[in-house]
Amino acid sequence: xxxxxxxxxxxxxxxxxxxxxxxxxxxxxxxxxxxxxxxxxxxxxxxxxxxxxxxxxxxxxxxxxxxxxxxxxxxxxxxxxxxxxxxxxxxxxxxxxxxxxxxxxxxxxxxxxxxxxxxxxxxxxxxxxxxxxxxxxxxxxxxxxxxxxxxxxxxxxxxxxxxxxxxxxxxxxxxxxxxxxxxxxxxxxxxxxxxxxxxxxxxxxxxxxxxxxxxxxxxxxxxxxxxxxxxxxxxxxxxxxxxxxxxxxxxxxxxxxxxxxxxxxxxxxxxxxxxxxxxxxxxxxxxxxxxxxxxxxxxxxxxxxxxxxxxxxxxxxxxxxxxxxxxxxxxxxxxxxxxxxxxxxxxxxxxxxxxxxxxxxxxxxxxxxxxxxxxxxxxxxxxxxx
Amino acid sequence: xxxxxxxxxxxxxxxxxxxxxxxxxxxxxxxxxxxxxxxxxxxxxxxxxxxxxxxxxxxxxxxxxxxxxxxxxxxxxxxxxxxxxxxxxxxxxxxxxxxxxxxxxxxxxxxxxxxxxxxxxxxxxxxxxxxxxxxxxxxxxxxxxxxxxxxxxxxxxxxxxxxxxxxxxxxxxxxxxxxxxxxxxxxxxxxxxxxxxxxxxxxxxxxxxxxxxxxxxxxxxxxxxxxxxxxxxxxxxxxxxxxxxxxxxxxxxxxxxxxxxxxxxxxxxxxxxxxxxxxxxxxxxxxxxxxxxxxxxxxxxxxxxxxxxxxxxxxxxxxxxxxxxxxxxxxxxxxxxxxxxxxxxxxxxxxxxxxxxxxxxxxxxxxxxxxxxxxxxxxxxxxxxxxxxxxxxxxxxxxxxxxxxxxxxxxxxxxxxxxxxxxxxxxxxxxxxxxxxxxxxxxxxxxxxxxxxxxxxxxxxxxxxxx
Numbered sequence: 125x126x127x128x129x130x131x132x133x134x135x136x137x138x139x140x141x142x143x144x145x146x147x148x149x150x151x152x153x154x155x156x157x158x159x160x161x162x163x164x165x166x167x168x169x170x171x172x173x174x175x176x177x178x179x180x181x182x183x184x185x186x187x188x189x190x191x192x193x194x195x196x197x198x199x200x201x202x203x204x205x206x207x208x209x210x211x212x213x214x215x216x217x218x219x220x221x222x223x224x225x226x227x228x229x230x231x232x233x234x235x236x237x238x239x240x241x242x243x244x245x246x247x248x249x250x251x252x253x254x255x256x257x258x259x260x261x262x263x264x265x266x267x268x269x270x271x272x273x274x275x276x277x278x279x280x281x282x283x284x285x286x287x288x289x290x291x292x293x294x295x296x297x298x299x300x301x302x303x304x305x306x307x308x309x310x311x312x313x314x315x316x317x318x319x320x321x322x323x324x325x326x327x328x329x330x331x332x333x334x335x336x337x338x339x340x341x342x343x344x345x346x347x348x349x350x351x352x353x354x355x356x357x358x359x360x361x362x363x364x365x366x367x368x369x370x371x372x373x374x375x376x377x378x379x380x381x382x383x384x385x386x387x388x389x390x391x392x393x394x395x396x397x398x399x400x401x402x403x404x405x406x407x408x409x410x411x412x413x414x415x416x417x418x419x420x421x422x423x424x425x426x427x428x429x430x431x432x433x434x435x436x437x438x439x440x441x442x443x444x445x446x447x448x449x450x451x452x453x454x455x456x457x458x459x460x461x462x463x464x465x466x467x468x469x470x471x472x473x474x475x476x477x478x479x480x481x482x483x484x485x486x487x488x489x490x491x492x493x494x495x496x497x498x499x500x501x502x503x504x505x506x507x508x509x510x
Numbered sequence: 511x512x513x514x515x516x517x518x519x520x521x522x523x524x525x526x527x528x529x530x531x532x533x534x535x536x537x538x539x540x541x542x543x544x545x546x547x548x549x550x551x552x553x554x555x556x557x558x559x560x561x562x563x564x565x566x567x568x569x570x571x572x573x574x575x576x577x578x579x580x581x582x583x584x585x586x587x588x589x590x591x592x593x594x595x596x597x598x599x600x601x602x603x604x605x606x607x608x609x610x611x612x613x614x615x616x617x618x619x620x621x622x623x624x625x626x627x628x629x630x631x632x633x634x635x636x637x638x639x640x641x642x643x644x645x646x647x648x649x650x651x652x653x654x655x656x657x658x659x660x661x662x663x664x665x666x667x668x669x670x671x672x673x674x675x676x677x678x679x680x681x682x683x684x685x686x687x688x689x690x691x692x693x694x695x696x697x698x699x700x701x702x703x704x705x706x707x708x709x710x711x712x713x714x715x716x717x718x719x720x721x722x723x724x725x726x727x728x729x730x731x732x733x734x735x736x737x738x739x740x741x742x743x744x745x746x747x748x749x750x751x752x753x754x755x756x757x758x759x760x761x762x763x764x765x766x767x768x769x770x771x772x773x774x775x776x777x778x779x780x781x782x783x784x785x786x787x788x789x790x791x792x793x794x795x796x797x798x799x800x801x802x803x804x805x806x807x808x809x810x811x812x813x814x815x816x817x818x819x820x821x822x823x824x825x826x827x828x829x830x831x832x833x834x835x836x837x838x839x840x841x842x843x844x845x846x847x848x849x850x851x852x853x854x855x856x857x858x859x860x861x862x863x864x865x866x867x868x869x870x871x872x873x874x875x876x877x878x879x880x881x882x883x884x885x886x887x888x889x890x891x892x893x894x895x896x897x898x899x900x901x902x903x904x905x906x907x908x909x910x911x912x913x914x915x916x917x918x919x920x921x922x923x924x925x926x927x928x929x930x931x932x933x934x935x936x937x938x939x940x941x942x943x944x945x946x947x948x949x950x951x952x953x954x955x956x957x958x959x960x961x962x963x964x965x966x967x968x969x970x971x972x973x974x975x976x977x
Contacts, residue, residue: 187847187849188744189740189743189744189848189849190847190848190849190878191743192847212746234688234693240687244661244665245687245688247693247696248661248665255941257937257941261937261940261941262937263937263938263940263941264934264935264938265938265941265942267845267913267914267915267933268847268913268914269845269846269847269877269878269913269914269915269918270845270877270878271653271657271662271845271874271877271878271879271915271918271919272845272914272915272917272918273650273651273662273700273915273917273918273919273920273921273922274915274916274917274922274926274930274933274934275922275930275934275938275939275942275960276697276700276701276942276945276946276960277651277664277696277697277699277700277701278697278941278942278945280664280693280696280697280699281692281693281696281697281945283693283696284688284691284692284693285692289692300748301744301745301746301748302746304746328717329786330717330719330720330785330786330787331785331786331788332785332786354789355789355792355793356789357788357789357792358785358786358788358789360788361786361787361788361789362786403686403687403688403689404686405604405607405609405684405685405686406606406607406608407604407606407607408607431687432686432687433687433688460684460685460686461684461686462684462686462688462689462690463690464690479690483689483690483691484680484681484682484683484689485680485681485682485691485694486691488680488694488948488949489691489692489694491948491949492692492944492945492948492949494948495944495945495947495948496941496944507691509690509691509692510692
């Protein structure tokens, strides 16, 4: 195989759409790249063209009083953070790979962190897009206002589409004023049921926390990390309520330090073995985590207590990793959840598909894919559902 | 008609002239008579009906309570209206998972009432919540006053069961926060019944806030009220609701509801903050100070649940109170970036004056979601409605030019489908059309809605000003 990959980086939506129109005409496949932090997602092989978004970057419009910002899709989250901080605001989204990830990549991968229950996820914060389509047209969806029901919500289709429907060129997102103050804690528990009981009490308390995550590494205890941000009195109340819950179950609380950041970056560290991501009904997450921790290949897990999204890292001999990963996906389905193999060692790619099972409604997803990219040039093989 | 009766039995099919007349209108101004009305009692009924209609190429138009404000439930191209009045059960209240599973005919407020004993509620609260159905809310992606901090319907739906136009039943999403693949749930919410029929809905339930503070502030003019909205947001406060009302609306509301609004104020704001008790009084004091800085002549804080309900009763009863001012009204639903409120509100007033019509304003100021109520009297001739629509179009054009939208929560329906090219270029609409054709290939689901139709939209040739 001597495939030559053409690298291209369009400077605007029109250029981008022309590249796609030509690729469609030539039947050449296209891979889209932001900064490449999540290139492990999906089942993609080699493609003819690599389309980088680095030249469609930067803040296009930011009206602080409207609490919205419009950016080029290639804008790095870290750069956007700095720009917004100058106006005393922030994008309430804390995806992994935060140093490098681009806004477009975060949208295409539906990459959420731990703040979802408090502020909403990518799908809740995205209010407008401009997307270059495979036929060379550019489609705008949504707008720059926070409420908008004119026509279909194509923004939703793009969130998590992994580039299979088009190249997101521009995005408008909701932003918020920076919170006044912040506080947090991390507590340790012997038993998972205690950790989950505390975490679930904390996320339902009157003073809402920003993040509440349960994790377990190969050490012999379960941790609950809690962070609250907001006005002084609400943060104080949230953390004192959390301390009371921890004490009631005999956990010992310590300084949060960078614990949440470490938990969030589990996908970045999981370069070996397999990383399984599941989304569960929250009440099912405690039993799921307890069983996961008993698996032979278990290495680490982190569960967002409020949303029921869990990641389990498995390391072992290949056969054991594959068996345990598939068992976890099955367990998620059994309780009404779903999941994917989010990351796996390169050598496991052919043996461990991202989606061993197809999602509900996959035939409708394929029809949509067909309608937007009939020649199948965009991210071929990236997703089983498309 | 006979085929439908044979398929579903006579008890589920209405076809007499008198029966059909009851289904020819909704909360908006357009009407059309259906060929038949079907009242399914199960997903199986809906699926059988869809198969039948598919076979005979008959359009299907879903209908909840008929409170919609864009003609969404009107069978503009004929066919069968499907009323979900008999699929109105709450199937499950799942407290540990903070979810409820409901049939589409469940009334919005009934769900919140049913889960209140568990300390929970369903956040979206359209003003019609005593009557409107959750199926209708899903179709229109409905909002309400309290969506400013907590989001609209799409932010609170995690699963749906749908019946496609060929009768296929598909379950999408569930009780978990997300599902794999394209977000089809998010695509169906707000699709106005044009992609399929929703037969079951899984919604998020939210813990009731520990406490609330509700303020009513009166201002000399709408400008000062508008500037106050921006100032509150700029101060870093995100209230759960900021509603605005002009003098004409306040006078109508006072006559009907006696909410205690001052009659001499040019603009009135209703602001609510909720959350943990700690910090609420501080937030209230900051909002009060901002109101005073912007020349508020009066700031009243509700001191009891009863007083709060009274203040809200005025807001929620505002549309109904318009009957005191005028026999008919035409309500628009444009959205603008909230910083543009003062100039667009002046433009709304001018548009009314130009068409010799009075306009009352009652709206979700925090979201920038306008609701100009254009008052007219159809007894004076067809020209009245025409002038109201012309004024409405001028207002929507201004909203789009300000970077906004022609509809924030009422939907496009058959009322604004001809206006879609104001906001979207042909390539944008073509992308939406691909979704429509992929999910409803025969085009039988609620035809004549959302997309401009050549027959009805001939007179509207807009040069798109956006982008």
